[in-house]
Amino acid sequence: xxxxxxxxxxxxxxxxxxxxxxxxxxxxxxxxxxxxxxxxxxxxxxxxxxxxxxxxxxxxxxxxxxxxxxxxxxxxxxxxxxxxxxxxxxxxxxxxxxxxxxxxxxxxxxxxxxxxxxxxxxxxxxxxxxxxxxxxxxxxxxxxxxxxxxxxxxxxxxxxxxxxxxxxxxxxxxxxxxxxxxxxxxxxxxxxxxxxxxxxxxxxxxxxxxxxxxxxxxxxxxxxxxxxxxxxxxxxxxxxxxxxxxxxxxxxxxxxxx
Amino acid sequence: xxxxxxxxxxxxxxxxxxxxxxxxxxxxxxxxxxxxxxxxxxxxxxxxxxxxxxxxxxxxxxxxxxxxxxxxxxxxxxxxxxxxxxxxxxxxxxxxxxxxxxxxxxxxxxxxxxxxxxxxxxxxxxxxxxxxxxxxxxxxxxxxxxxxxxxxxxxxxxxxxxxxxxxxxxxxxxxxxxxxxxxxxxxxxxxxxxxxxxxxxxxxxxxxxxxxxxxxxxxxxxxxxxxxxxxxxxxxxxxxxxxxxxxxxxxxxxxxxxxxxxxxxxxxxxxxxxxxxxxxxxxxxxxxxxxxxxxxxxxxxxxxxxxxxxxxxxxxxxxx
Numbered sequence: 290x291x292x293x294x295x296x297x298x299x300x301x302x303x304x305x306x307x308x309x310x311x312x313x314x315x316x317x318x319x320x321x322x323x324x325x326x327x328x329x330x331x332x333x334x335x336x337x338x339x340x341x342x343x344x345x346x347x348x349x350x351x352x353x354x355x356x357x358x359x360x361x362x363x364x365x366x367x368x369x370x371x372x373x374x375x376x377x378x379x380x381x382x383x384x385x386x387x388x389x390x391x392x393x394x395x396x397x398x399x400x401x402x403x404x405x406x407x408x409x410x411x412x413x414x415x416x417x418x419x420x421x422x423x424x425x426x427x428x429x430x431x432x433x434x435x436x437x438x439x440x441x442x443x444x445x446x447x448x449x450x451x452x453x454x455x456x457x458x459x460x461x462x463x464x465x466x467x468x469x470x471x472x473x474x475x476x477x478x479x480x481x482x483x484x485x486x487x488x489x490x491x492x493x494x495x496x497x498x499x500x501x502x503x504x505x506x507x508x509x510x511x512x513x514x515x516x517x518x519x520x521x522x523x524x525x526x527x528x529x530x531x532x533x534x535x536x537x538x539x540x541x542x543x544x545x546x547x
Numbered sequence: 548x549x550x551x552x553x554x555x556x557x558x559x560x561x562x563x564x565x566x567x568x569x570x571x572x573x574x575x576x577x578x579x580x581x582x583x584x585x586x587x588x589x590x591x592x593x594x595x596x597x598x599x600x601x602x603x604x605x606x607x608x609x610x611x612x613x614x615x616x617x618x619x620x621x622x623x624x625x626x627x628x629x630x631x632x633x634x635x636x637x638x639x640x641x642x643x644x645x646x647x648x649x650x651x652x653x654x655x656x657x658x659x660x661x662x663x664x665x666x667x668x669x670x671x672x673x674x675x676x677x678x679x680x681x682x683x684x685x686x687x688x689x690x691x692x693x694x695x696x697x698x699x700x701x702x703x704x705x706x707x708x709x710x711x712x713x714x715x716x717x718x719x720x721x722x723x724x725x726x727x728x729x730x731x732x733x734x735x736x737x738x739x740x741x742x743x744x745x746x747x748x749x750x751x752x753x754x755x756x757x758x759x760x761x762x763x764x765x766x767x768x769x770x771x772x773x774x775x776x777x778x779x780x781x782x783x784x785x786x787x788x789x790x791x792x793x794x795x796x797x798x799x800x801x802x803x804x805x806x807x808x809x810x811x812x813x814x815x816x817x818x819x820x821x822x823x824x825x826x827x828x829x830x831x832x833x834x835x836x837x838x839x840x841x842x843x844x845x846x847x848x849x850x851x852x853x854x855x856x857x858x859x860x861x862x863x864x865x866x867x
Contacts, residue, residue, distance in 0.1 A: 341740050343736055343739070343740070362739075362744075363736075363739040363740055364738075364739045364740075364741075364742050364743055364744045364745065365742075366740075367739070367740055367741055367742035368742045371740075372740065372741070373740050375736075375737065379733075379734040379736060379737035380733070380734070380737075381729065381730050381732075381733030381734060381737065381738075382733060383729055383732060383733050384726070384729055384730070384733065388726055388729075391726055392726055392727065392730045392738065392741050392743065393741050393742075395723065395726070395727055395730075395741060395742055395743050396741075396742035396743075398723045400722055400723045400724065401724070402719065402724050402751045402752075402755065405718055405719050405722035405723060405724045405725070406715045406718050406719050406755075407715075407718065408718045408722075412722060412723070415723070416722070416723065419723070455737075455741060456741075458741075459741055459742055
């Protein structure tokens with residue numbers, strides 16, 4: 290069995306009186322596709338926010354490999370290899386598609402404010418390199434033809450792909466996808482599934498929050514089912530589908546015939 | 548682009564040959580000074596999306612640093628200018644650590660309060676600043692023995708400084724840092740998750756904008772030969788924001804256009820109004836100024852530069 294890449298232990302997060310994540314423990318193995326499913330309000334996106342450090346945990350701990358993420362700010366977690374997309378897209382609408390992806394290459398550059406202000410010759414070379422790397426990432430998701438399009442005016446589905454390209458530019462170990470298929474048509478969702486499988490083959494571990502069950506069951510290696518901030522079940526797609534607690538939460542308890 | 552640069556340089560270099568009237572030259576010097584402050588604001592607000600209603604404080608810090616050090620301690624003007632820049636940047640950096648966590652209106656309020664506090668310090672620390680009457684007798688700027696002791700010389704000095712500032716601003720915009728700043732503007736949380744240390748970048752650009760304002764303030768002190776608190780009130784901060792908005796925040800080229808438009812407009816109103824209304828007062832000028840601003844913002848909401856570009860583009864491609 291592959292080693293554990295991400296280990297979440299007894300996570301808890303409450304917003305005021307609302308407990309979004311009550312007590313969640315799970316592992317993600319290196320190289321797998323792990324799906325997190327559950328009804329709206331189950332705490333899925335909050336878990337992503339905890340992993341990326343956008344909101345601090347109330348209790349519990351997260352480790353990436355052997356490293357504890359406690360007290361590590363979001364931008365440093367990105368540098369450790371955690372990237373994410375957003376359910377409600379967070380595209381830089383004021384920039385072109387290529388520039389969006391180049392922001393993902395930010396950490397590969399060294400040009401600081403002073404070097405930039407004086408336009409040191411080496412910064413031109415660095416910029417060219419960042420641009421080429423970013424183009425390669427755009428190509429991976431099939432958006433090369435959109436490179437100079439203002440990102441804000443791209444169709445919704447392409448913006449979702451652009452967010453993925455932007456993540457790839459950071460060379461992540463762990464990619465968190467928050468409802469990547471939401472708003473996509475069936476053909477687009479199929480292509481997305483292929484893309485996710487392709488990324489896994491390239492060695493990226495993927496955690497996926499998704500409502501589209503066809504997609505989840507087809508590509509996931511393991512599934513974590515949440516309900517009211519608690520883990521309801523965890524295991525292979527087949528095991529989870531037959532779990533009585535899952536059936537109960539999703540479909541309601543079977544009512545005996547009257 | 549290269550031709551535009553060269554053309555502008557020639558035009559700016561020849562301008563004093565045409566503009567002989569001292570009061571007109573004076574206006575051009577202020578256009579240069581305000582261009583410097585406004586380019587800093589363009590970077591801060593237009594690119595990084597952080598508003599500041601306290602830029603006059605940094606402008607004042609530069610002016611007072613130059614006045615106090617040259618008049619009181621005999622420091623050479625260039626030395627005082629550098630001290631002012633370092634001081635303003637350091638103050639912005641330290642003050643920015645707590646307040647740049649704020650967003651939108653809250654940040655506006657905090658910078659506004661900062662500006663007022665600094666203004667009050669100028670008024671109240673009488674021993675250092677001379678209080679409300681300020682510090683007279685600031686010597687002309689000098690560098691390597693050359694004294695900028697006439698308006699023409701000072702025109703070339705401030706215009707060169709403005710061009711240098713614009714050059715730096717354009718370089719920053721067109722770089723890895725500029726991209727990170729626009730990312731902060733677009734979505735701070737997304738920028739963070741992509742490995743951009745947003746707090747650091749915001750602080751740095753705030754400090755840079757303060758340094759630019761301080762540079763302008765030092766040159767202002769040497770130009771006017773007098774520094775007094777009245778020039779660094781809240782109203783001045785708002786005027787800088789107005790210049791940046793009128794010029795257009797989406798481009799650093801908005802800075803010179805906005806600074807020129809507002810400075811010339813203010814001056815023109817001051818001259819024309821008494822002829823139109825025999826009993827015109829300062830209030831009438833403010834009203835005329837306000838109406839013109841509203842008209843500009845209605846017809847050119849993205850600023851003068853975007854408006855000019857659009858009209859030029861439309862003329863070049865009449866079919867589209």
